[in-house]
Amino acid sequence: MRTATVSVPRASMIDDDVVLTVTGLNVDLRTPKGVLRAVNDVSFEALSGRTLALLGESGCGKSMTAKAVAGLLDPVADVTGGTVVLGGTDLAALTPKERLAYAGPELGIVFQDALTALNPVYTVGTQLGEAFRIHEGLSAKAAKVKAIELMRRVGIPEPESRVDSFPHQFSGGMRQRILIAMAVALNPRLLIADEPTTALDVTVQAQIMKLLRDLRTESHMAVVLITHDLALVAEEADTVAVMYAGNVVETGPVKEVFGTPHHPYTRGLLDSVPADVGRGQDLTSIAGSPPELHRIPDGCVYQSRCPLVQDICRAIRPTLEPDGAGRAVACHFSEELDNV
Amino acid sequence: MLTFLRRRIVSSALPLLVVVLGVFALARLTGNPASLYLPLNATAEMRANFTAKYGFDDPLLVQMAHYFGGVLRLDFGESLRTGEPAAAMALRAFPATLQLAGTTMLLAVVLAVIVGCWAALKPNGVADRISSFVSMAAASVPDFWLAIMGILVFAITLGWVPTSGVGGATSWILPIATLLLRPFGVLVQIVRGAMVSSLSEPYIKLARSKGASEFRVVTRHALRNAAAPALTVAGDLTVSLVNGAVVVESIFGWPGIGKLMIDSILQRDFAVLQAAVLLTAVSIFILNILIDLGYAGLDARVRPAGRRKKSSRAASVVVAEPKERKIHVQTTP
């Protein structure tokens, strides 16, 4: 894959720098039932050249968290607390206008469904070049040259002839590549990939993940991968934050978290994956379903499904407690978990 | 594109013929115009002469054959009222209407896009409600009332514009303002609706993620997608303006095709009516083709068959990625 033609990466040249720090992020949602807390006190860090996975079921707030970081929340959702520090700037404190300067050069996002995310009425070339036109003031012609380079960079064959095609003339995998190309066009420090492969079949999924990995390595980006796919997390991420009902319940290096889960929810998730179940063991699934936002109980968010639930869980919500070794968990009984 | 045009022309020729035949037959259902053109105390002989002279006592089919024989020689008959060639009268009146309707629609579209976008940014918000209320109220005032009130207020009381007639720029203000309100009101609703749905599409988020300003998002990304439904409605509204500017044209003394048509109908001036209808029908037909072309220009997905340079490329790409394509097909349940 040719890459060299794109300008020198602006992101950090070395890995493991802290690129993004999210602290105590709260997102409130105005709904017919009143104002609800969709994301509650979420904190995490993303490091350059590394992938952080936000893992959780649909509706757990992981996408909302990503959109809050990217400043793309819907009008009904508001960030009501916390900081989102990207490269030294607190994005949450910026006005929408000030944010524009960061969207693209500092932060790119890959959306889930490439067909609807691409504007059907413009050629892919126009859409790929748009970031250059906005942030670098390039002419349409120069932007098109850049667009062709980008298409080549993400592995689209014959970019010169395909640059004038419309999104509907591409296959699903190619469209996803185009989306990724757009996200990395200006070599951002941070790339948020919001379920980038959910709509794709397995082979294409692997190609796309490889592309993301290559790009990360190339430009030392920090990647925040949002997914509900445990296997993908296991394959791709360095660290993971498991979310449940708007809260991060457990976080840490993937290998450790998946190896010895400290939260009953993480444990439950892992138990429900057939590949990880030893022969002869019963395949389990987590009983019940996540609480709806307006019915989140006072105490622990997981109390209704937790096998270890005690009175204290119903009264006091556990906070995310770091263990000092890079892991943290929000459970009153995390130590007991190993013994169950 | 040429194939498309050819097919469109062929398939529209018949409706045009039907329109003219229909007008021909229906007009003659409204009775012999003799009493309109002869003195009240005209004798039976004068009536008979008149009827025979214009062939109104011939069977309808004979009259039709006669008429279309003339049309083939580009002879559209003469006006009963003025004795002038009917085609000349229609052609003379048409530009006035087209200019009025064209300017009106241009303004209506521009204003409606601005107001519609403004309203769509915050659906159900203050701006939305105000614009919706104002546009609907504006569109629901009878045009003749508005025209006369406009004259009384702006021409007589304030003296800003002339009362009527075709003259300098100021004489266009009242007719256009009167005609403008309905298309504007309707288009605001359409643009607003299309913008609301367009703005909630994922590609808007993508544009924002590239750092596109709100202005760019609205004008470049949302509006272009919202344009198609607005274009259809704008086309229909233009048609009804061309066909329906009768009231405004009569009040302001605007020598347009609408006034010509209603006068011809009421005066049973068949040849002029037929020429005017044929002319408007042809122009509506051209307008519809322009709208189709506009559609294609707006959205590549609806581009008509015939312009296949690009799709051949698309086809080659499918060939270039057979594996991915195949798998995709297999995994679709």
Add this chain to the structure above:
Amino acid sequence: MSRPPRNAVQLPSGGRTVAPPGTEAIALPRGESVADKKTSLFQLLLKDRFATVAAVVLVLVGLTAVFGPTLMGDLSTRQDLGATNRPPFSFSDGWAFILGSDSLGRSMLARLVVATQTTLSVALPAVAISLVLGSLWGVWAGYHRGWRETVSMRIADVIMSFPSLLLAVVILYVFSPSAANIVLILAVTRIPIYLRTARAESAELQSRTFVDAARTFGTKPNAIIRRHVIPVVLPTLLTLATIEFCYVMLAESSLSFLGIGIQPPDVSWGLMVAQGRQYLQTAWWLSFFPGLAIMVTTVAANVLAAWLRIATDPAQRWRLTLPRKRLLVRLPVKEVL
């Protein structure tokens, strides 16, 4: 590159029924039961002051149309040539003349009330007929595509380019200028509007997956149209019908202006405006009040339709229920208007 495990399990979706666009990932309250939903539609209406006012106006107009003429008796036709063009808002002549009297000394109020019935009995059937015929035709044409579509569209072209005034004159010539014939004219000339819209939407729908699915089960075309196409197309068409409602009232008034509309002694709002235009300088109220009636009814219908469109659309309904960030409440209603 290592492949992800083939047997990866994806997590279940959270429960959700109604979600704002773009907030898919958030679990929102589950839907209420059907009975709940109906009462909540009414409650939803009460929450929106604009829509509530619009609904009240329309109910009043409807009641006036139904009961008004009976209540007014012969008040609307009782002439008094000695007391013509009396100005409105003078209480000395009794309640009947609160809106003044017309050029023949009749009570404006009574005539407005009686005209409500005529106006609605022209506008509503005209809109209903063209809506039903045009929509069914359009849906049918769009679903089947092919020659049926082509022929239908060309017929629409014919009607569109046909001068509706000629049609009016012909019909009124051959028959008499009655309300029924005016309904007929207005209905026929507006059919293409629905026909074209319904065709476009239906043509798009017929290629969708759920229609395909129905087809593979062997469902008959008419059943598919009834069950899958019409419900989807209906909201758009109803919106169109509301806009057309306004158009039809105005068209009826334009016909009156040209002398081929509702004929005296019947009276409609349009006819009142048309007749009153001669008195604009001497008795403005003759055309002002009926014009106002047209405007208020139209605006109310559109406000309510806009609200209904949102309220019945699952993807938009949430907008109505939101607590506002910057509330309208701070603006007095007058300023908003």
Add this chain to the structure above:
Amino acid sequence: MTIALATGSVLALTGCSVANTGTSSGADADTVRIVLPIEPTTLEPCDATLSSTGVVVRSNTTEPLIERDPTSGDLEPLLATEWEATGDTEWTFTLRDDVTFSDGTPFNAEAAAFAIDRAVNSDLGCDVEGQMFGDADVALEVVDDTTLKITTEAPDPVLPLRISFIEIGAPTDASAKVREPIGTGPYSVGQWDAGSKLTLNANETYWGDAPAFATAEYQWRSEGTVRAAMVTRGEADLALSLSADDGAGDLGLNYPNNETVALRFSGDIAPLNDIRVRQAINYAIDRTGITDSLYAGASVPADQLVPPGVVGYNDSLKPWEFDLAKAKDLVDAAKADGVPVDEKITIVARADQFPKIAQMTEVLQEQLGQAGLNIEVKIAETSVGLQYQVRPFVLDEGAIAMIVQHGNQAGDASFSTDSYMTSQAQMSMFGSPEFDALLADAATKTGDDRQVAFADALAYERDNLVQFAYIARMSGVIGKSAAVNYEPNSLSGDELRLAEITPAS
């Protein structure tokens, strides 16, 4: 954006611009600006009896041999200096010798004969032929340049009056009408921008006194309010055919226009075939109420078909009194005799024929209804209305009471009775042999005998036939700006003499 572009291209397609874009406002001391209700369809002199044409043409671009004084009703010399009956059926006209047409063609007996022959004897279907001559042709003999003999088929005491309606255009095509004729009048046709404006220029070779204005500019607006507004705002000097409520205010001049409005009965169809029903209708109409409320007192209750000043006007006739009780009694009496008074009677009116016609129809429906009759109304557009007004009549819709407006511009009752009263007249639905005989006899008389004979005939109609319910003698309103002087007369709506208009200062 793209929509705008698409619309823009439509606009661009219109290519050429509206014909005349010269501004029409701004007073010009040399121009008198007149606004008409409708555009003349033609300026053809032989159609000058059409008021839309005549108002522009008559005595402006073309002139007749003789003209009738609208006030006194006397015939005055114009292109002819004198005329006399030189036989039972022969009239001799002496013409001026100092007149040329505006294109330089000399005016002589040859030219006059050509014009009269073209108007009366040809197959052109001239309006004046139908209005004034009917089937009768005339023979023309050019004696010398200034002498013309006209011979009629039957003795015609009012031939000079008929001739006064023939406008003399320059000899042109005898087989086709001309839109922009050449005449001898004080003005000639300048520029005609069909649809928007017509300009007449003063004829520099005019034989008489030069008119005060060098040009006259005509425009047309269908709405009375707009015409009035043009005068109030100074965009026009004269506005024709206004009504009291059009808003001309002090600038509106009332003038009696010789028009009489009446209900014409289909006296052969029940229940109108009973004279008591027709009388009852006459008693049931509150004429003063109508003229006062609808026409602000400018028109007056009518007593007969012709107005004062017309030969044959009977000044002893008074309008029927308004007596509802009497009307009811008459209806009851008819009912008692088995007359089906409950059968519907349709009042037919032609839309927009004269101001407030729709309101008048509603008043009549109400008032006749109070007399106990079953009245329906039908307001029809002109073409339909004419089917009720002229032969062949619509006879299958029951009894018809048609609202007619008749203006006798000729000054002789025979023109009215021939059209509206004899049993075979084009616009009469019934009559009686006795009445026909009275009228035929009167038509042959001259001088005072003629006056008495027609006056008696009109009284006979009222007492024994009741063909009509006369309603109102109408008046017109002309809007006149302060910039010009003009005194409207009964002819102003049909013949607006530009030479009579002068600047106010």
